[in-house]
Amino acid sequence: MYVIIMGAGRVGYLVARMLEEDGHDVTIIELDRERAKELSGMVNGLVIQGDATDTKTLEEANIKQAAAFAALTGKDDANLLACILAKNLNPNVRTSLRISNPKNKRIFEEVSDLKKYFDFVISPEEIAAEYISRNITAPGFDRVLFPKEGAEIVRFIIDEDSEVSGKLVRDLKLPKDALIIAVYDEKGNLIIPSGDTKLPKKGQIIVFAKNGVLSEVKELLEKKVKGEEVQAS
Numbered sequence: 369m370y371v372i373i374m375g376a377g378r379v380g381y382l383v384a385r386m387l388e389e390d391g392h393d394v395t396i397i398e399l400d401r402e403r404a405k406e407l408s409g410m411v412n413g414l415v416i417q418g419d420a421t422d423t424k425t426l427e428e429a430n431i432k433q434a435a436a437f438a439a440l441t442g443k444d445d446a447n448l449l450a451c452i453l454a455k456n457l458n459p460n461v462r463t464s465l466r467i468s469n470p471k472n473k474r475i476f477e478e479v480s481d482l483k484k485y486f487d488f489v490i491s492p493e494e495i496a497a498e499y500i501s502r503n504i505t506a507p508g509f510d511r512v513l514f515p516k517e518g519a520e521i522v523r524f525i526i527d528e529d530s531e532v533s534g535k536l537v538r539d540l541k542l543p544k545d546a547l548i549i550a551v552y553d554e555k556g557n558l559i560i561p562s563g564d565t566k567l568p569k570k571g572q573i574i575v576f577a578k579n580g581v582l583s584e585v586k587e588l589l590e591k592k593v594k595g596e597e598v599q600a601s
Contacts, residue, residue, distance in 0.1 A: 375441030
């Protein structure tokens with residue numbers, strides 16, 4: 369897949385590297401001349417020093433052949449304008465809009481006339497703040513956040529000392545707003561569970577749950593069998 373990224377700060381650069389590692393073709397458009405020069409030796413794809421809010425620059429990057437365009441600078445207005453131009457030049461391109469100000473994110477999502485210009489809106493700052501606050505108030509989870517839905521995907525490790533080890537899923541009595549969506553055994557084999565699935569003696573459980581029941585889920589899945597404490601020698 370051919371992807372154009374506008375802005376190569378920390379977010380844009382990391383996205384470009386990840387895409388290249390997955391085998392995608394990436395072109396970066398970077399306004400800062402020194403940063404563009406630096407990037408040319410750090411990525412495999414083309415680096416264009418220019419302004420992605422300029423039609424000529426987008427055409428130089430071959431926007432009409434791109435499958436995706438990601439505007440990832442720290443400037444909301446520039447990102448929005450670039451997505452609008454990209455869609456006008458290539459109606460089929462999938463646009464990703466970075467919004468640094470969460471207030472702007474809500475405005476852009478609510479204005480119906482703007483929605484047609486971007487397919488995905490992301491606010492790294494908002495996600496980071498949510499992630500930090502959740503780990504402060506409810507620590508100890510290996511989590512993926514869904515801030516808008518008030519839910520998370522959380523991973524739990526089980527072993528022979530886990531009380532749920534070897535039990536059937538239907539016997540766990542999880543709260544209503546929690547669902548086991550995947551189970552991995554000790555060898556890493558994936559199981560899409562049903563109520564009749566027997567949990568492995570050792571492995572991982574992946575749970576999708578609303579924030580309000582996470583503490584209850586954590587207590588249930590991390591509970592150890594009695595007598596697990598090792599006697600001091």
